[in-house]
Amino acid sequence: MSYTKGKQVCIVGSGNWGSVIAKIVGCNVQKLDKFDNRVTMYVYEEMINGKKLTEIINEQHENVKYLPGHKLPANVEAIADVVEAAKDADILIFVLPHQFIKGICSTLLGKIKPTAIALSLIKGFDRLEGGGIELISHIIHRHLKIPCHVLMGANLANEVANEQFCETTIGCRDRKIGAMLRDIIQTEYFRVVVVDDADTVEICGALKNIVACGAGFVDGLGLGDNTKAAVIRLGLMEMIKFVDVFYPGGKLSTFFESCGVADLITTCFGGRNRKCSEAFVKTGKSIKQLEDELLNGQKLQGPITAEEVHFMLKSKGMEDKFPIFTTVHKICTGELKPQDFVSCIREHPEHIYIPRHIAFT
Ligand SMILES: NC(=O)c1ccc[n+]([C@@H]2O[C@H](COP(=O)([O-])OP(=O)(O)OC[C@H]3O[C@@H](n4cnc5c(N)ncnc54)[C@H](O)[C@@H]3O)[C@@H](O)[C@H]2O)c1
Ligand SMILES: O=P(O)(O)OC[C@H](O)CO
Numbered sequence: 001m002s003y004t005k006g007k008q009v010c011i012v013g014s015g016n017w018g019s020v021i022a023k024i025v026g027c028n029v030q031k032l033d034k035f036d037n038r039v040t041m042y043v044y045e046e047m048i049n050g051k052k053l054t055e056i057i058n059e060q061h062e063n064v065k066y067l068p069g070h071k072l073p074a075n076v077e078a079i080a081d082v083v084e085a086a087k088d089a090d091i092l093i094f095v096l097p098h099q100f101i102k103g104i105c106s107t108l109l110g111k112i113k114p115t116a117i118a119l120s121l122i123k124g125f126d127r128l129e130g131g132g133i134e135l136i137s138h139i140i141h142r143h144l145k146i147p148c149h150v151l152m153g154a155n156l157a158n159e160v161a162n163e164q165f166c167e168t169t170i171g172c173r174d175r176k177i178g179a180m181l182r183d184i185i186q187t188e189y190f191r192v193v194v195v196d197d198a199d200t201v202e203i204c205g206a207l208k209n210i211v212a213c214g215a216g217f218v219d220g221l222g223l224g225d226n227t228k229a230a231v232i233r234l235g236l237m238e239m240i241k242f243v244d245v246f247y248p249g250g251k252l253s254t255f256f257e258s259c260g261v262a263d264l265i266t267t268c269f270g271g272r273n274r275k276c277s278e279a280f281v282k283t284g285k286s287i288k289q290l291e292d293e294l295l296n297g298q299k300l301q302g303p304i305t306a307e308e309v310h311f312m313l314k315s316k317g318m319e320d321k322f323p324i325f326t327t328v329h330k331i332c333t334g335e336l337k338p339q340d341f342v343s344c345i346r347e348h349p350e351h352i353y354i355p356r357h358i359a360f361t
Pocket of ligand 2: 123153154155156157209212263266267270271272273274300301
């Protein structure tokens with residue numbers, strides 16, 4: 001294999017979505033002179049039938065646990081040491097379940113190129129002491145002192161792996177960097193739109209996972225597509241309100257990109273959060289037990305995102321302003337019953353008050 005001296009890309013993560021992105025980036029860098037052919041991929045090491053997952057990936061070019069049945073390009077190199085994987089990278093693509101990001105950032109602190117840039121594909125938040133939340137891209141920026149852009153969209157990993165057409169959204173305020181990131185990511189079947197409203201893009205990606213739990217609850221209760229459409233609509237209204245109240249300056253148009261309404265729809269019909277939430281209602285098992293039983297090591301982001309958002313709403317006395325977010329959290333933790341979700345959407349403030357004018361453009 002010939003290696004050029006272009007920018008080097010490291011994928012930090014190798015789960016279901018991380019492996020798909022490794023496939024896309026691994027193929028794209030081979031066609032573009034400005035990138036190095038070698039793509040490193042940090043793999044959280046585990047043993048599969050007595051063999052290290054990194055060895056399996058490097059020998060068979062397949063992530064047999066998280067993306068079975070799909071070959072990764074041979075220029076993607078699995079590495080178990082995140083510092084080793086990331087130390088020479090110019091572009092770090094973060095794609096881990098969000099609960100692991102702080103640990104990874106502390107390991108990487110001071111060990112990466114100071115000129116590197118980051119792209120976060122991670123959907124979720126983190127709690128801030130004092131009752132708030134922090135965006136994952138802000139955590140990466142704050143800890144590693146590098147700029148961090150975001151990519152979110154209606155992108156169920158297995159469909160993208162099958163090369164079924166979809167769109168995605170990159171949130172990046174720098175036009176040149178946005179174009180470069182699009183070059184690394186875009187393919188014939190995976191089309192990228194770059195917008196500058198990065199925080200809204202990221203918030204959409206995180207919040208839609210809470211709404212997807214609500215969609216799973218109504219599926220579990222045996223309610224129909226009309227009910228699910230109501231959950232999606234009311235969830236979208238809460239997402240818009242959340243940005244308006246807590247991140248003013250966001251653009252309403254961002255909700256019409258792939259990261260907004262499109263991701264909400266796909267996740268509420270085909271995502272893991274929906275699937276486990278339906279099973280939660282039907283089986284009475286805990287969310288954790290269902291994650292372990294149904295996802296083979298993949299991670300749910302919705303229930304912990306609901307917990308993070310609830311932590312903030314409670315501290316601000318605003319739980320009743322976001323009833324779907326609040327009720328999803330209380331159902332996941334057993335404080336309310338799944339049947340209570342129907343009252344939540346029936347009594348939703350969107351039905352009671354005339355919707356106010358949404359002030360952002
Ligand atoms: N899967 C999708 O369809 C999809 C699509 C778009 C965005 N996303 C988002 O991308 C992010 C990553 O999702 P994914 O599907 O690649 O992951 P995943 O759900 O497949 O998670 C499993 C990954 O977590 C790793 N892991 C387990 N314990 C760990 C630890 N202690 N430290 C570090 N890593 C550990 C595993 O090794 C594995 O790589 C999430 O925020 C998700 O919401 C996922
Ligand atoms: O499977 P989910 O519910 O984690 O959703 C996956 C993606 O975020 C869809 O874009």
